[in-house]
Amino acid sequence: LAKTTQPISMDSYEGQEVNITCSHNNIATNDYITWYQQFPSQGPRFIIQGYKTKVTNEVASLFIPADRKSSTLSLPRVSLSDTAVYYCLVGSGGYNKLIFGAGTRLAVHP
Amino acid sequence: SQTIHQWPATLVQPVGSPLSLECTVEGTSNPNLYWYRQAAGRGLQLLFYSVGIGQISSEVPQNLSASRPQDRQFILSSKKLLLSDSGFYLCAWSASPADNEQFFGPGTRLTVL
Numbered sequence: 001l002a003k004t005t006q007p008i009s010m011d012s013y014e015g016q017e018v019n020i021t022c023s024h025n026n027i028a029t030n031d032y033i034t035w036y037q038q039f040p041s042q043g044p045r046f047i048i049q050g051y052k053t054k055v056t057n058e059v060a061s062l063f064i065p066a067d068r069k070s071s072t073l074s075l076p077r078v079s080l081s082d083t084a085v086y087y088c089l090v091g092s093g094g095y096n097k098l099i100f101g102a103g104t105r106l107a108v109h110p
Numbered sequence: 111s112q113t114i115h116q117w118p119a120t121l122v123q124p125v126g127s128p129l130s131l132e133c134t135v136e137g138t139s140n141p142n143l144y145w146y147r148q149a150a151g152r153g154l155q156l157l158f159y160s161v162g163i164g165q166i167s168s169e170v171p172q173n174l175s176a177s178r179p180q181d182r183q184f185i186l187s188s189k190k191l192l193l194s195d196s197g198f199y200l201c202a203w204s205a206s207p208a209d210n211e212q213f214f215g216p217g218t219r220l221t222v223l
Contacts, residue, residue, distance in 0.1 A: 032210050034210040034211070041198070041217065041219070042214075042216065042217065043200045043202065043214025043215055043216065043217055044154070044200075044212075044214055045214070046210075046211045046212065046213070049210055049211065087153065089210070091210055098156070098210065098212065099156070100146075100153040100154035100155075101153045102151075102152060102153045103153060
């Protein structure tokens with residue numbers, strides 16, 4: 001399973017766009033890139049998943065370059081309620097076992 | 111819609127006491143089930159996963175065990191708790207083993223004194 005590296009923490013302000021980058025140099029051909037969000041004392045929540053190029057949903061966008069060795073989660077116009085820990089994971093099928101690292105602790109300020 | 115329940119929400123236990131945490135899923139059949147533990151300020155550690163009744167795979171050797179007596183029930187147990195067992199225990203399910211989207215329960219915060 002590929003290891004991921006992401007910043008420990010980030011700060012932003014309400015209304016700004018936040019980009020969290022994750023590196024996964026050893027990503028395998030079959031691996032997908034998945035992002036989760038976790039609020040204090042709650043379980044993580046799936047945000048978005050992608051394989052290549054760009055994926056967008058109602059919550060976020062995920063940008064994946066051609067070499068797939070990194071990915072960027074983009075949160076448009078964050079609010080205070082986006083303050084959370086964001087996890088980047090890579091994995092593929094076959095009794096998939098997700099590995100959650102320490103994540104990126106995002107703090108959104110007024 | 112599918113829901114996942116865990117209980118208890120909070121538990122304080124003395125060292126050496128037994129443990130039983132329960133997780134149930136509603137609204138789906140034959141889910142893949144997972145137990146994770148999260149230490150304070152850390153990521154999640156996968157403890158066990160199950161692809162069917164009676165089928166348990168252990169990821170980390172420890173004094174914990176898991177059982178799946180029914181399709182949508184997953185139980186985490188210990189015969190004798192250690193201080194190091196304290197943490198936030200999360201149960202999750204997915205529709206298939208190949209699914210990266212897992213749905214997590216509300217968790218159980220366990221403190222071992």
